[in-house]
Each structure stands twice: as structure tokens, then as C-alpha cells.
Amino acid sequence: DQQVKQNSPSLSVQEGRISILNCDYTNSMFDYFLWYKKYPAEGPTFLISISSIKDKNEDGRFTVFLNKSAKHLSLHIVPSQPGDSAVYFCAATSFNTGNQFYFGTGTSLTVIP
């Protein structure tokens, strides 16, 4: 049973526009969320995280939004660049339940020049 879901396997966006990647989770005990970026043949690279005490965290062009009531988080990339083309994984964990990580299955983002 997938506790973290990324329902869009792929997304295409024009360069310069906003990319929005979505992630839903089912376990209300999760209190820490992460986004990873993965290029082909490489391991995922940590991108940005958010704690459940916040609803927004920003780092340069990347912003993660957390909606706890909807159990939904999203990653916004603005402006999108061709180098952002990669697979993005969201992950969730809870420090109260043993720090196990649960990953989504990934969304492949293509930024079209």
C-alpha cells in the first residue's frame, strides 16, 4: 500500500514557466517531507524539505507547499529551466514512528527549451 503517491508519472513544461509537482500521502503521522531530484543512472539528490510545523519552504527557484488537512504537498519550480528535467521523488517520514521513509514513485519532468 503506497502511503506516498505521485499520481502524475510525467509532466512537460515550457522553459521559463512554472512547474508544479504534486504528492499525496495517507499517513497523518508523517511530520517531515522531502523532495529528491534524480538524473538518469544517478541516485536521487536531496532538493528541499519541509517540516509539518510549516506550510511553505522556499529555496531559490524551488518552493515546497504543505497542506496538512488535505495531506498534500507540492513542489513549485519557477522559472523552470531545461536543466531541471529529471525525475522528482517526494518522501515522507515521521520522527515519532521510527524514522521510516516512504517514497512516491516519481514524476518525470521535461522542461522544453
Add this chain to the structure above:
Amino acid sequence: DTAVSQTPKYLVTQMGNDKSIKCEQNLGHDTMYWYKQDSKKFLKIMFSYNNKELIINETVPNRFSPKSPDKAHLNLHINSLELGDSAVYFCASSASPLSETQYFGPGTRLLVL
């Protein structure tokens, strides 16, 4: 019904010991992976197997030996454990080596004392 499972979830052991982590997937996937997550949350790929054959073998000490008895299982054996081996180890699977969608296991937290 868990898609990718790992055992054990936690492992605390002394330096110099030998230990194994097991991974099983019930998705019918051909490709499995082992990743190591360091303290900065970076996920580094260690090994990948496709249909029981090793296809990715990153620069990992040869104290780490993966074994794939069948394509649903990829176990990781670690000899002569060192303090620096303490990390969370994630197993993942995908339909093929070219698939961008990966299903991750919950992780095994290894602590070497």
C-alpha cells in the same frame, strides 16, 4: 500488501561484525537497487541488478556484496562493519533499468557501534 519490503528495519551491531539486509519486491519488476542515505539525506546508488545480473556497481568497498537469488530478491551483505557504514539503506525496484518510476522500500537503519 507491501510492494518493496526490507528486513530488518533497524540493525544495531558492533564494529567488525558481518550483517545482511534483505529486500523483496512483489511487483514483478526486473530491476532492483540498493541506495545508501547519508546524514545529509543524500541518496547514493550502490548497486543495481536486472534479472539477477549486476548492472550498476558504484565505487563501494568490496566489504559490501549484493546477492540476487531471484529477480524478486536483492540482499546486501556487509562484512567487517565500520563506523562509517552507519546510515539508512534503501532498496528499490523498477520494471526495467530504463524505467523512471521506482518503488522504494522503507529503509533499514544501520547503526555500527
